Amino acid sequence: MENSLLSSYQLEIEEVLDDLRAYWLERDISRYNITAFSKVTNKGANIMFCCPSHEENNPSCGIERNYPYRWNCFGCGAGGSLVDLVKIAVGLTNELLGMQFIIKNYLVVSSSERKPIDIESILDGGNKKDRVRSLSEEVVLRYTKKRHSYIYGRGFSEHTIRKYEVGYDEATQAITFPVRTSNGLVRFIKKRFVSHKGFLNEKGIDKKDIVYGLYYILQAPNHITEIYLNESETDTMACYEGRLPAGAILGRILFIDQIRELMRAGIKTVNLFFDNDKAGVECSIKAYELISTHSAIRVNVVLYPNQQYGITDIEEQKYKDSNDLLKLNMLGSIKVIPYHEYESMIRIAGILDIEEIKTTKN
Ligand SMILES: [Zn+2]
Structure with missing residues (x-):
């Protein structure tokens, strides 16, 4: 039963590892291995990270990106199942608790089973309190007082950094991005390390009903009805810098509650502007399916410059996301085409199995 459950969902392993790191750092034992679960690196079929069994830089x-998510350490030989890894990180004593952790945090919130968001109960602090609680504005202010040069290196102007309330947390040496709901409540602070790739995520925070950046769009003096949809907050900031209204789904999976937020915001057209890699193309195909099933929003797709439909020469991508395009002054060279045109281009290229992607569950 456990296996069939795990096999029918696609876990975002990078996100899981970031969460596990946060759990690990909360425990005293992390003193003896401060790097465990850090330096998460995408190596295609495998995701690399620092070993929990021995300290390393x-x-x-390595852990498999897809089911059955086996992991092993080439340094010390440690290894096992995803449940084993969860047990080590969180400090759980048996398999059942490990599996329950995975179900609770990554499986039960399957989009079709979720209830519509109830703002009143959030404000009243209903039983979903822990997952959808909000932070005080003071927390945001504490971080925005500080800056780190890293954020300027990404090509952002002072105006954009202020607009998105980006700051710096000296304690964790991470850039901070407040993640607000459409109503402006601060759900959590996303932290990105400056010294290496990776995020320090708070555990157990529900973000499946948030389109990052939508709150700022709703503040605009003119009603905006068309937005670009990115994977990450820095891509959304890059679009803003290039005068393209944008929002981020905070990962590679679009959820029904996020579509609901777009509809509530009066968005009529979405231009899918995910990363310029295979996962980004798959994300576009799935996002179109979900949006067209649950809304009347028109869907277009962004084509990157000098590049064929996001699917060829995957190793040779010159621009991996909108932030790259901004840094290289190429944001003006993108092309927006209707989704159906995009899909036929992929069919002609014959590289991806569209039907399979459409029917694979997240
Ligand atoms: Zn090891």
Whole structure:
């Protein structure tokens, strides 16, 4: 039963590892291995990260991106199932607790089973309190007082950094991005390390009903009805810098509650502007399916410059996302085409199995 459950969902392993790191750092034991679960690196079929069993600076642990999510360390030989990894990180004593952790945090919130968001109960602090609680504005202010040069290196102007309330947390040496709901409540602070790739995520925060950046769009003096949809907050900021209204789904999976937020905001057209890689193309195909099933929003797709439909020469991508395009002054060279045109281009290229992507569950 456990296996069939795991096999029918696609877990975002990078996100899981970031969560596990946050759990690990909360425990005293992390003093003895401060790097465990850090330096999460995408290596295609495998995701590399620093070993929980021995301290290291170069990640030698690998975990499969897809089911059955086995992991092993090339350095010390540690390894096992995803449940084993969860047990180590969180400090759980048996398999059942490990599996329950995965179900609670990553499986039960399957989009079709979720109830519509109830703002009143959030404000009243209903039983969903822990997952959808909001932070005080003071927390945001504490971080926005500080800056780190990293954020300027990404090509953002002072205006954009202020607009998105980006700051810096000295304690964790991470850039901070407040993530607000459409109503402006601060659900959580996303933290991105400056010294290496990776995020420090708070555990158990529900973000499946948030389109990052939508709150700022709703503040605009003119009613905006068309937005670009990115994967990450820095891509959304890059679009803003390039005068393209945008929002981010905070990962590679679009959820029904996020579509609901777009509809509530009066969005009529969405231009899918995900990363310029295979996962980004798959994300576009799935996002179109979900949006067209649940709304009347028109869907277009962004074509990157000098590049064929986001699917060829995957190793040779010159621009991996909108932030890259901004840095290289190429944001003006994108092309927006209707989704159906995009899909036929992919069919002609014959590289991806569209039907399979459409029918694979997240
Ligand atoms: Zn090891």
